[in-house]
Amino acid sequence: MSVPSAAVVATGDELVTGAAVDTNSAAIAARLLENGFRIERFVVLGDDEDALASTLVDLGARCAVIVVTGGLGPTLDDVTRSAAARAMGVELTKSEASLEAIRSWFARHGRPFAASNERQAWFPLGSEILPNPMGTAPGFAGRVGGARVFALPGPPGEMVPMLEREVLPRLRSGIPLEGGLSVGRFFLFGLSEGVFADLSGAWMDRGANPLLGVTAKLGVLSATLLASGSDERDADAILAARAAEFRARFAEWIFGEAEADLAFVLGRELLARGIAVATAESCTGGLLAARLTRVPGISAVFDRGYVTYSDRAKTQLLGVEPDLLARHGAVSREVAEAMALGAAQRSGALCAVSITGIAGPGGGTPEKPVGLVWFGVHAGGATRAEERRFAVRGRDAIREFAANTALDLLRRALPRD
Amino acid sequence: MSVPSAAVVATGDELVTGAAVDTNSAAIAARLLENGFRIERFVVLGDDEDALASTLVDLGARCAVIVVTGGLGPTLDDVTRSAAARAMGVELTKSEASLEAIRSWFARHGRPFAASNERQAWFPLGSEILPNPMGTAPGFAGRVGGARVFALPGPPGEMVPMLEREVLPRLRSGIPLEGGLSVGRFFLFGLSEGVFADLSGAWMDRGANPLLGVTAKLGVLSATLLASGSDERDADAILAARAAEFRARFAEWIFGEAEADLAFVLGRELLARGIAVATAESCTGGLLAARLTRVPGISAVFDRGYVTYSDRAKTQLLGVEPDLLARHGAVSREVAEAMALGAAQRSGALCAVSITGIAGPGGGTPEKPVGLVWFGVHAGGATRAEERRFAVRGRDAIREFAANTALDLLRRALPRD
Numbered sequence: 001m002s003v004p005s006a007a008v009v010a011t012g013d014e015l016v017t018g019a020a021v022d023t024n025s026a027a028i029a030a031r032l033l034e035n036g037f038r039i040e041r042f043v044v045l046g047d048d049e050d051a052l053a054s055t056l057v058d059l060g061a062r063c064a065v066i067v068v069t070g071g072l073g074p075t076l077d078d079v080t081r082s083a084a085a086r087a088m089g090v091e092l093t094k095s096e097a098s099l100e101a102i103r104s105w106f107a108r109h110g111r112p113f114a115a116s117n118e119r120q121a122w123f124p125l126g127s128e129i130l131p132n133p134m135g136t137a138p139g140f141a142g143r144v145g146g147a148r149v150f151a152l153p154g155p156p157g158e159m160v161p162m163l164e165r166e167v168l169p170r171l172r173s174g175i176p177l178e179g180g181l182s183v184g185r186f187f188l189f190g191l192s193e194g195v196f197a198d199l200s201g202a203w204m205d206r207g208a209n210p211l212l213g214v215t216a217k218l219g220v221l222s223a224t225l226l227a228s229g230s231d232e233r234d235a236d237a238i239l240a241a242r243a244a245e246f247r248a249r250f251a252e253w254i255f256g257e258a259e260a261d262l263a264f265v266l267g268r269e270l271l272a273r274g275i276a277v278a279t280a281e282s283c284t285g286g287l288l289a290a291r292l293t294r295v296p297g298i299s300a301v302f303d304r305g306y307v308t309y310s311d312r313a314k315t316q317l318l319g320v321e322p323d324l325l326a327r328h329g330a331v332s333r334e335v336a337e338a339m340a341l342g343a344a345q346r347s348g349a350l351c352a353v354s355i356t357g358i359a360g361p362g363g364g365t366p367e368k369p370v371g372l373v374w375f376g377v378h379a380g381g382a383t384r385a386e387e388r389r390f391a392v393r394g395r396d397a398i399r400e401f402a403a404n405t406a407l408d409l410l411r412r413a414l415p416r417d
Numbered sequence: 418m419s420v421p422s423a424a425v426v427a428t429g430d431e432l433v434t435g436a437a438v439d440t441n442s443a444a445i446a447a448r449l450l451e452n453g454f455r456i457e458r459f460v461v462l463g464d465d466e467d468a469l470a471s472t473l474v475d476l477g478a479r480c481a482v483i484v485v486t487g488g489l490g491p492t493l494d495d496v497t498r499s500a501a502a503r504a505m506g507v508e509l510t511k512s513e514a515s516l517e518a519i520r521s522w523f524a525r526h527g528r529p530f531a532a533s534n535e536r537q538a539w540f541p542l543g544s545e546i547l548p549n550p551m552g553t554a555p556g557f558a559g560r561v562g563g564a565r566v567f568a569l570p571g572p573p574g575e576m577v578p579m580l581e582r583e584v585l586p587r588l589r590s591g592i593p594l595e596g597g598l599s600v601g602r603f604f605l606f607g608l609s610e611g612v613f614a615d616l617s618g619a620w621m622d623r624g625a626n627p628l629l630g631v632t633a634k635l636g637v638l639s640a641t642l643l644a645s646g647s648d649e650r651d652a653d654a655i656l657a658a659r660a661a662e663f664r665a666r667f668a669e670w671i672f673g674e675a676e677a678d679l680a681f682v683l684g685r686e687l688l689a690r691g692i693a694v695a696t697a698e699s700c701t702g703g704l705l706a707a708r709l710t711r712v713p714g715i716s717a718v719f720d721r722g723y724v725t726y727s728d729r730a731k732t733q734l735l736g737v738e739p740d741l742l743a744r745h746g747a748v749s750r751e752v753a754e755a756m757a758l759g760a761a762q763r764s765g766a767l768c769a770v771s772i773t774g775i776a777g778p779g780g781g782t783p784e785k786p787v788g789l790v791w792f793g794v795h796a797g798g799a800t801r802a803e804e805r806r807f808a809v810r811g812r813d814a815i816r817e818f819a820a821n822t823a824l825d826l827l828r829r830a831l832p833r834d
Binding site: 012013014015016017018019020021022023025026027028029030031033039040041042043044045046047051055073074075076077109111112114115116117134136154155156157158161183185192193194195197198200204205211212213214215216217222224226260279281283284285286287288289290292293294296297298299302303304305306307308309310312313317347360361362391392393394395396397399 | 429430431432433434435436437438439440442443444445446447448450456457458459460461462463464468472490491492493494526528529531532533534551553571572573574575577578600602609610611612613614615617621622628629630631632633634639641643677696698700701702703704705706707709710711713714715716719720721722723724725726727729730734764777778779808809810811812813814816
């Protein structure tokens with residue numbers, strides 16, 4: 001039983017100098033995995049023709065598939081075309097058809113065609129050109145050693161459609177699969193990684209099949225079950241049995257299986273049930289509303305969000321009594337409740353959630369330290385508040401953790417039908 | 418002239434299965450670069466002891482420094498301790514002092530000590546234990562081949578302080594530098610990558626010194642100048658000469674050198690000058706306010722943000738006339754101006770910026786397609802509006818691009834002293 005292996009290579013000086021984060025490789029890996037490939041590794045390189053050429057040769061001896069992103073732009077630091085040609089042992093050649101397509105892209109978008117863009121019409125001899133409907137840089141496909149190599153542009157908006165339209169269909173038809181792999185994902189909130197491990201017991205043993213892995217991020221646990229079988233059906237059956245046990249054991253904390261984002265889980269439930277919601281935020285400063293409004297169509301149930309960063313704004317926009325603020329402080333049970341109630345009443349929404357806390361780095365006291373956050377939830381006609389003390393480090397992490405917590409609290413508080 | 422090279426390794430099934438993105442390697446690379454190391458590559462692996470052990474041996478033959486993140490947790494999929502021990506050719510051994518420190522961390526934070534956490538007190542024999550003040554997983558330092566290896570935990574809030582306190586000081590004192598490297602960064606807005614390349618000309622040649630690289634993300638261009646010299650002073654001088662030319666040529670678009678985030682550049686200017694600002698958002702749904710409120714201390718100049726997702730909310734919260742909305746539509750010059758003016762008037766802020774657009778995927782028409790966004794800017798007593806049509810793909814990208822554009826428009830509109 002052996003599953004074909006794949007590697008993902010990302011190139012760019014901006015990546016290895018730390019000026020940008022490689023998100024492409026993760027996106028590609030997720031789709032390759034779902035298509036039956038085990039991901040052997042990611043390699044991230046600078047714009048270095050030698051390093052990329054030798055890496056491709058090395059990976060070509062060990063993997064069935066290599067996907068490279070980046071280095072297809074118009075500038076001289078875009079070396080993927082020449083590095084791939086060296087690894088393939090061929091010359092670069094100009095494609096007139098591709099040059100025409102690039103020129104017409106610029107014309108269609110009313111943008112000036114820069115002389116540098118001509119570089120984008122050169123490809124390793126014998127490679128297959130992969131059209132890029134979203135941008136100026138075509139990709140290409142070829143072979144190095146035992147591996148099929150696909151080169152795609154770096155911008156995710158261009159890379160993703162090409163992965164879906166050009167790469168995955170070629171892979172599905174091209175490689176005979178020996179052995180099957182099946183993957184299940186669960187997303188949980190409200191549980192620490194250590195307690196998760198204790199509850200999981202031997203499911204997390206390295207030899208277990210399915211293999212259970214977990215990672216924690218800002219309160220969200222992502223658990224992955226990876227089942228191997230003699231073929232795909234066998235792997236699916238092994239996965240299904242453990243997944244059922246997993247669901248039973250962790251029912252209290254699982255919020256999603258297909259969806260890792262609490263905002264999308266909550267947003268879709270609000271939309272499906274026609275429940276209107278409003279938000280009132282202090283320390284998160286709009287982050288909660290921004291998370292919710294990532295959901296397409298959410299305008300049907302989300303009308304407004306209040307970012308009330310000062311006491312005065314809380315009073316003027318949400319009707320929080322100045323006296324309440326003076327007596328209990330902005331970060332308190334009383335103010336959290338008043339913010340949620342005010343948001344619901346003033347917007348006319350059935351539900352509302354509020355956040356008021358101390359995100360730091362300044363503003364903490366012994367009684368109210370950095371990381372203390374109060375949440376107000378108005379749902380089913382009642383208003384209540386909950387306190388959390390986030391031990392995570394840094395203003396951003398506290399704000400993101402708080403937004404996740406608010407989404408989870410509201411999700412749990414929605415009136416049952 | 419040779420600069421010591423470093424590699425960064427990230428481990429975790431969540432990374433190679435695409436469930437999470439490796440942000441640690443970029444953060445580490447940026448700091449290693451600033452400390453005089455050239456980053457050779459990142460390698461991202463699953464929780465696979467064999468692959469990690471052989472990767473460490475391979476990199477140990479080529480690099481002076483290897484930093485590994487992840488795999489130090491309490492669960493059985495945390496294999497960094499055992500893989501590093503194999504690569505070092507030593508056994509694992511339990512540290513009673515470290516176990517005590519871990520137990521006391523749990524006690525101090527009022528959390529239950531899970532049996533699994535004992536695993537975190539085992540280390541490769543002879544390695545140096547690196548204390549983790551922010552969490553339960555200590556790191557360690559040792560040697561594989563010619564490289565010094567540092568293993569740090571995966572959560573960034575724990576990894577970053579350990580990198581700063583434990584790793585970088587050891588590197589500064591430990592390795593003689595031959596040759597110098599100096600890096601300069603510039604962040605620009607409002608310029609395409611192709612035009613940037615044409616304006617840059619031979620500065621981007623691969624053999625140029627300094628070497629100029631560029632990457633574009635949501636309208637922000639990040640340009641890196643990397644100068645090599647016979648020693649650090651020489652590299653600094655080579656960099657300084659080109660940096661001065663670069664500043665002159667791109668003055669119109671450069672918004673930052675030390676800071677890549679438009680929100681921080683704008684926020685710090687608002688704070689320094691005591692200019693109060695308010696935001697009014699439709700399609701970005703709070704993203705602009707969330708970006709601004711990432712800036713510590715911004716409450717001195719930011720009092721509130723209006724997330725007005727419906728026509729009704731625009732009228733009730735910002736005073737936009739229903740008639741104006743009916744005649745021109747919510748995505749229009751007139752409404753963008755009315756939103757900005759309303760936000761300034763109702764909040765009492767001197768400046769305000771508004772965003773109203775069509776982020777998609779639905780809602781577009783031939784006259785007002787997805788990607789059309791109007792911005793209103795109120796500053797210096799005047800209100801004006803600007804239109805942009807974003808050719809980027811996807812709701813998230815349009816929203817992020819729009820937030821960046823609003824920050825840049827306001828930055829340019831601030832009254833000159």
